[in-house]
Amino acid sequence: MSSQDLNHLNQHFAIASHVRFIEGPGGLVIAEIANTEASASIALQGAHIMTFQPKGQEPVIWLSKFAKFAAGKSIRGGAPVCWPWFGPHATDASLPGHGYARTVMWQVLETRATADGETVLRFGLIDNDSTRAQWPHASSAELTVTVGAALRIELATRNDSPAGFVLGEALHTYFHISDVADMKISGLDGCDFLDKVDGFSRKKQQGPVSIESEVDRVYINVPGDCLIEDQGFGRRIRIASENARSVVVWNPWTEKADKMGDFGPNGHRGMVCVETANALENVVTVAPGETHRMVATYSVEKM
Numbered sequence: 001m002s003s004q005d006l007n008h009l010n011q012h013f014a015i016a017s018h019v020r021f022i023e024g025p026g027g028l029v030i031a032e033i034a035n036t037e038a039s040a041s042i043a044l045q046g047a048h049i050m051t052f053q054p055k056g057q058e059p060v061i062w063l064s065k066f067a068k069f070a071a072g073k074s075i076r077g078g079a080p081v082c083w084p085w086f087g088p089h090a091t092d093a094s095l096p097g098h099g100y101a102r103t104v105m106w107q108v109l110e111t112r113a114t115a116d117g118e119t120v121l122r123f124g125l126i127d128n129d130s131t132r133a134q135w136p137h138a139s140s141a142e143l144t145v146t147v148g149a150a151l152r153i154e155l156a157t158r159n160d161s162p163a164g165f166v167l168g169e170a171l172h173t174y175f176h177i178s179d180v181a182d183m184k185i186s187g188l189d190g191c192d193f194l195d196k197v198d199g200f201s202r203k204k205q206q207g208p209v210s211i212e213s214e215v216d217r218v219y220i221n222v223p224g225d226c227l228i229e230d231q232g233f234g235r236r237i238r239i240a241s242e243n244a245r246s247v248v249v250w251n252p253w254t255e256k257a258d259k260m261g262d263f264g265p266n267g268h269r270g271m272v273c274v275e276t277a278n279a280l281e282n283v284v285t286v287a288p289g290e291t292h293r294m295v296a297t298y299s300v301e302k303m
């Protein structure tokens, strides 16, 4: 990373008492946010929110202590942007799982401080021959992140092509929990889900979700907010969404986490993914000229 890029970023987008840009692990450029409400950090690669911690709270987002930071490699933890497809590509297995957005560079388009003391950052995905070869639709993606006592993430997809296209997307967020045994997830009762651990069989959720083994589920047509109820930390994390009908719940459990190699010993016990998404039968068709905006907002409540 040449110093000019950092100098340029800080000259044009740094805001005192809000945001500055630094070179982080693996040479990744990081937006470091610290305001009166919270702190956060976002890698320009993938517009990848790595950390979020409201003042006086435990971190809300989990980042593996064994995450690998390198150009083109997804970071284990944080809030990876899965776009423009979720999971394996529908027809080409050689393409990256969860799309390419999380491993390519995004550019800073705007930073601003709000009257309420929040920090807003807007990023744009940088297209190139490689991305266009994977996604042959004239389109653009922007991520707008608002860091305050709550964290608001808006993923906007604009269709600049003359034909509609089908979009799969997820904010694949890893949440920091006290321990997986002391946590349950409410808001999914009665929802259908595809159970990826059981051959994508279709099932119906009974009551809250507890995790005692590998869980990998895509909940369909979810009506409202989800809550991570964490007895250990005595808090609830509210996951509110707009224009998203799927929720993915994932914990790899011991064997798969060990195989992945970047969770660390028992790292899976301190995290759970609750992903705001439009996936599988909930994928969306974006019409020509339309901008589709999926939003997730994370806030903390005392139990």
Ligand code: TA6
Binding pocket: 074, 087, 097, 098, 172, 196, 216, 248, 250, 273, 275
């Ligand atoms: O969202 C859950 C999931 O699709 C799991 O099946 C697992 O593959 C996870 O995403 C992590 O994927 P990654 O490519 O980040 O290792």
